[in-house]
Amino acid sequence: MGDYDVLFEQVQIGPKTAPNRFYQVPHCNGLGHLRPAALAAMRGIKAEGGWGVVCTEEVEIHPTSDLSPYIEGRLWDDDDVPGLRLMTDAVHQHGALAGIELTHAGLDAPNLYSRLPPLGPRSEGVLGGGGFEPVQSRAMTRRDFADVRRWHRNAALRARDAGFDIVYCYAAHGLTLPMQLLSRRHNDRTDEYGGSLTNRVRLLRELIEDTKDAVGSDCAVAVRLAVDELIGPRGITYDGEAREILGLLAELPDLWDVNISGWDNDSATSRFAPEGHQEPYISFVKSLTTKPVVGVGRYTSPDAMVSAVRRGVLDLIGAARPSIADPYLPRKVREGRLASIRECIGCNICVASDPKSVPIRCTQNPTMGEEWRRGWHPDRIPVRRNDAEVMVIGAGPAGLEAARALGERGHRVQLLDARAQLGGRAQREALLPGLAAWRRVADWRLGEIDRLDTVATFPSSPMTAADVLDAGARHVVVATGATWRRDGRGRSTGRPVPGHHQDGVFTPDDVLDDLASGQWRLPSGPVVIYDDDHYVMGGLLAELLARRGNDVTLVTAAPLVSYWTQYTLEQDRIEARLRELDVRIVARATLSRIGPEHVDLESVVDAAPIVVPRQAVVLVGDRAPQTSLHDGLVGALEDGRLQSLRLVGDADAPGLIAQAVFSGHLAAQEFGEEPDRDAVGFRR
């Protein structure tokens, strides 16, 4: 420890004492009120892993703050107390404090389930539920304000009864009434809740005072405040109104939890924001209050954490994503297992579970969201059931995770890959602009494998079925990945693109090969990229090629470029970057033919054909699972030369890196038992 002692100092927060400076700030998880046992298990493991404070996600205090279909916390009445009690018990079991983020979502709540009118500073279209719900809020009346205060107070009392130690008043992310009232964009009221900042801050002040009055002797009262919206003077700025708000309320709460707004800024991906990216905005806060301050910035390095404390930026190191990627991060620091910290890669696949209303998953941590339903643990795995030795072929995310987890279970593992460099797509895609942190998927696993004496690695070992059998393997996991299809077939037309055989037609694998070798085959003239994948690859290649000087046209059948990145909160930034780089974007069009000098596009919405000149074309369609090795071994399984054979990762079903890691982990967990193909496989 030594150098990191400061991180393990206690911090007084009002009437409560945090056991250390590791603070899991509120984060959504797709478990919420619907899956309280799963939620409790997930939060409990964070406490077990050493987080001194473990918070809920936003918790709705009333049916007028109904965020359905998103699955958040809920504390509408006494019936919701037992579910939350499961969480506080799980957290307290490990000596941590439990925090609850009470929320009236105001303009963010479409109230689709409760069917009540949304409440807002004025009547306007609601902001939440994806942003385009055809419903407006009611301009709050005096009685509404009194109601909201009473609901918040009652929720605070219930939170105390549910066992919470820290109760939040939440004014951040644009997601709550107190923040919407602070905002001049939404608040043009002329009564005591509008106009001057003193008036606009009134509800937040009242909620703090009410909460202190109701539970202040038993619980600490925290305020979560957005100190900058990154929209300049149209919004709250750290050197403008945020200072004044802090000045008005400085000593009122017991804790300041400060960040930048909205969620896309607060949880910016590593492609767009480095570790500690919020410091320029939040570092003024400590100069205006004597109360402890917590903030976030995707801190995964204990050195950066110590530095943030020593420089007087933060008292408590807030983390959502670093605690998701490694719930055991604090404990690893304490035990000196620094190399074993599984660092968040900043991809926001965890975030995507929230708008999808499914249990949270994580690229780096395949056990996230599986703690209760499959009984998985982020730092422990059951020991092997037998002495079987396993050959894993393919050292991408799936093969690396399968080999690591099997080795951790105590099996002897041989991990082979055709390439000289292990890591598969995690290593290759990390060469693309802004994705350097994605390498951590490979690096962490290679580091763990190095530590284990059970796993031997064999790079530069292309394997055939005969090689596998000649080597005497009895148990084989095939993780040979997928390659991008050369014919551009994808979901939007369902057929190969006519003309794909010609010169100058490339796939993302070709570009990645060129990037790795430094030998560039793509011509320097106009390039058309056809994106029928819709996650990051098409946009990344457009960025890469535009930076290299190509004249780039990016074509997609979707209404937006990199459509799916809306769920990782990146779409706006990706599109803005491409526009900056003068990439021409043609949305809602399919590629109907590649000619020698032009491509023909067909608009999804109008009849006029579109012709774009091309020297090169890059087809980002479906991927082809590499199953030939597996298929060549099926006979050996049937005639008993192999005892087990399992296909995992992209070779099984191409998808996200998160899915490949999960697939490899599942194979390792299930190894040694015959999976029941008729069973669901997890608790519900």
Ligand code: ADP
């Ligand atoms: P995943 O995402 O499923 O882990 P990747 O494409 O990242 O898949 O990794 C697959 C790895 O498998 C690549 O590194 C590739 O070199 C390796 N591979 C594919 N076929 C063979 C083979 N026949 N023998 C050895 N390695 C192979």
Ligand code: SF4
């Ligand atoms: Fe980090 Fe990605 Fe895991 Fe989220 S999904 S915690 S961003 S590694």
